[in-house]
Amino acid sequence: MRTSIATVCLSGTLAEKLRAAADAGFDGVEIFEQDLVVSPHSPEQIRDRAAELGLTLDLYQPFRDLLSVEEDVFQDNLRRLESKFQLMQRLGMDQILVCSNVATATVDDDEVRVDQLRRAGELAERYGCYISYEALAWGKYVNTYQHAYDIVAKVDHPHVGTCLDSFHILSRGDDPSGIADMDPAKIFFLQLADAPSMEMGILPWSRHHRVFPGEGDFDLKYFMEQVAKSGYDGPVSLEIFNDKFREADVARTAIDGLRSLIWLADKTAGRVPDSQMEFPQLADAQAPRGFDFVELRTGRLGEVTRALHQLGFSLGGYHQSKPEFQAWVQGDVRIIVEDEGPTGGATAVTGLGVIVDDATAAAERAISLKATPVPRVTGEDEEDLHPVYTPSGSELYFCGPGPDGKGRTWVPEFGFDPEDITSGNADKALINSVHHIALAQPRHTAAETRLFYSSVLGLDSAAPEFLSSPAGLVHKQAIEGEKVHFTVSAAPEGSEQGGFFAENYPEHITFQTDDVFAVAQRAVQRGLKMLAIPENYYDDLAARFGLEPAFIARIKEFNICYDRSDNGEYLHFYTAPFGNTFFEVAEQRGDYSGFGWADEPIRLAAQYRALRDDVRGIPR
């Protein structure tokens, strides 16, 4: 399968885009006209640079409003088209994208379109060029892929084919199954884009909100299956207009894009085993059995370890060769704390270990999906946990199941036997597992994060929700498997009020317990400072759910928050943050399946107040 990406997907100059596409591993690019027009480099320099980078120049785009016009307008259009063929010769490329007419169409007659497109094809042939004709979803007369294909079929010229674009087809709700029956010789090009479901007109949706395959809500697996069934074996290219991608790091976006194509190819390979496209073969996604450990790096060792102790964790030991790492254990939860010295700096989630059946294969899959391996620093006699970098720079470890399926194969390196701790010579284990890990990311990486975890770990993700904070709306997303769950928060942006969270939005780890009151009581006895929940919250809670005063009094005592869904309840408390990280302890009752997001505004307001003293001006 040959991969390609339109330069419009990427930020930066054309030179930066080419290099990022090559570095990521794409085979070619589409040249978006404006990227060339604003470039100080000549077409010949661009041609040579692409060759040097090993990139083919697959498609020049877009050429607008060619067909469905009166003859005098068409003559001028042919003049424009010819100048583009001349330019393409200088670029050393031969295929141009022609879109269905939006702005100047006045003649709604397929015979006219067929005639005009054939004459354009004859002109293309004289320059050794090829025309790829595409129906825009908002084309004035031609707006379905089937209509564009019919015109191309009637033109029946070897230099005229059609370009299929998943956005223009799926955004209209059109059924792509007709693609499977197309003549593959008439499909000249394939552009792929995904998009989140939005209540929005197709044009602004297309121009601002496309995302890479797997990052939105379109059924691209089915779409790609139809394309593969047709026998198409040309480039598989990305054409994404996305406001956030245009502002994001170009190298990272390019990698994200290639990951999306590999993910989609992997999905399609299974559905169309005899495809012409030679899909890459990946190791299967393995559903994690659970978190083996979570790693925190902190410049506030005292605060972090005190909180762990207060929550009932026991110190397991120090790593034999890297003494700055210490392991804290409770039940099946293991927290590795890395002491970065008394910097007073932030605390961050720097690593995650997931338990999988075949760690080597799981790491291979991640690397196939463009995750970068972390250079090995483990000693010869130490476990290789196959770490790779996540897009945000944290480390993801793949841990084998060990003899009892619970991972922990690396524990001897910390000089302790986990059974000593879990079987009761330390604190009673009231915490059973990591319920979820709440990551924070900038808004423009939400789509990338969703694709990374879902493709590498085989997790599912849901549409984002919005939660209010005093500094603006937080966009939240859940990424979940059967045994491991993540939430990803994108903090408010902007330089004013939003700035309070933009840099330091806190991440947290939520521990699962069967008795939140017991955990809270022990923690408070040990001096834990919980995040203070306002009285008004409890008054509102009583009104909302009709809860008994005694129950309200009991949860209020421990600053416990309460949420209820149709089938269950969620009782949870937050520790005060140490830097920009904190812990949450949660007890789920019944079949509650959420993350207590109804209570997040309370937490966010309290953390905001800690940053910005709002009591000024209020007489107390």
Place this chain on the structure above:
Amino acid sequence: MRTSIATVCLSGTLAEKLRAAADAGFDGVEIFEQDLVVSPHSPEQIRDRAAELGLTLDLYQPFRDLLSVEEDVFQDNLRRLESKFQLMQRLGMDQILVCSNVATATVDDDEVRVDQLRRAGELAERYGCYISYEALAWGKYVNTYQHAYDIVAKVDHPHVGTCLDSFHILSRGDDPSGIADMDPAKIFFLQLADAPSMEMGILPWSRHHRVFPGEGDFDLKYFMEQVAKSGYDGPVSLEIFNDKFREADVARTAIDGLRSLIWLADKTAGRVPDSQMEFPQLADAQAPRGFDFVELRTGRLGEVTRALHQLGFSLGGYHQSKPEFQAWVQGDVRIIVEDEGPTGGATAVTGLGVIVDDATAAAERAISLKATPVPRVTGEDEEDLHPVYTPSGSELYFCGPGPDGKGRTWVPEFGFDPEDITSGNADKALINSVHHIALAQPRHTAAETRLFYSSVLGLDSAAPEFLSSPAGLVHKQAIEGEKVHFTVSAAPEGSEQGGFFAENYPEHITFQTDDVFAVAQRAVQRGLKMLAIPENYYDDLAARFGLEPAFIARIKEFNICYDRSDNGEYLHFYTAPFGNTFFEVAEQRGDYSGFGWADEPIRLAAQYRALRDDVRGIPR
């Protein structure tokens, strides 16, 4: 007219919101429930704080899903409602907003709704409270203001009225003229919101994109006229859900909001002279006759004055009492340059003088519209140009027309006679006027900027357009009168690629000439460094417009860009930036009415490359 604002319009904590509303000058606030719930202050503290700030608490909101339900659900709803009445008593407030049912409605029967709302009204009466019933545009059964009013009329209870919300009425395209005939005693509350036209579902449009009156595309003048005609004399309140406002500075947003109500009241006062609402009386907006001067502050004096000289400006003189200010003159263009010393720092547009017939009245109008006067620093014998601060902190001066209508009354303070310069003892004046001033602002102040200039100076504004740059999309907006024109650019955001422009997006002044070639030739002879325009641009231009090679060669020689509309042409060049400011010189031919935005991506890419060397990696 009593003004109010819903706390949900503003960022920050409830305490911060109350103070900002009071500081701006609002009479009261609506308490948005979640703001109270997350607050650490008790209802009694909030009550006392509002009283101390001189704010009335006008509306508690929202109460959801009360009506159109089965009796058992309604009983539970009454329980919820009663607890809110108890809470409102603690807050010392008496009116609650009840929205039409969205989520739990199962009974579509007006008789049931009338019965339930009457019983709710009886409960309200027992607590001395009032229910204001509002139709949400997406209410399941009740979604028009007329339907909600009919129900209220049938309930006919003194503690039950209706709340009118302009968004819920105008977003549906409903005709608000029926409001004029309503019984004002049944209209308990008025919420105002504007919104830009968007191709979007009503719910996300409402939740994320509302703006203050005058900042969007709704006809709120007509809406308000209907309300005033009804005889309503209660609070006029703002209820705006806007993602950007939630991230913006709370004090500034509050002022922006009050400005919008004063602007709207001013517009309505003329239409409904006998209104019950006692609208504020403002001085009339005066159409500026032109720019009197533009003031630049620079830490790069040498570069700025050299560019002015190269463009044909002559030094007029230095200010008599403030020698750091110097005046540069050409034709009717006057540029004041403030030397902030050799800091090497940025150059910024710090002040604008507009010529109006009555400067005192114009300044009074600005101050009525919440512009802050700049403390007077002029000497007794110097012209008072009535400066006020714009929202971004620059200074806006109002200049009397002077004897010949051209302003310049302050010129003697610089010790020169403008006629000496304009009549020819200096350079030939090839530049005639300031064509427009291109301001840059963060994205979240676009709406505020639009309202400020349009209300204070009586200008019109158009919907924003998007232009691409290597760092992301730039949002551009034109604000125009007959004689003065502004454009406002909102640069890309984000911490990565977008960050290149976020802090330092350049502003510029565009000079109008009748002969761009003459200006360019003189400037080049004097060594002006123009922004270099790529060859590719000229190749594309020739293809697009079919221009003659000789013409292309001529504009290319001077790095002149070219745009064409149906009725005219625009020839223009840019100077290289000095810091984050530059000059543009433009010749309009025919009836070209734009700003050359088609060429902005070229400029932005060139300026981006100056920040980030993209030639690396390209062999030359």
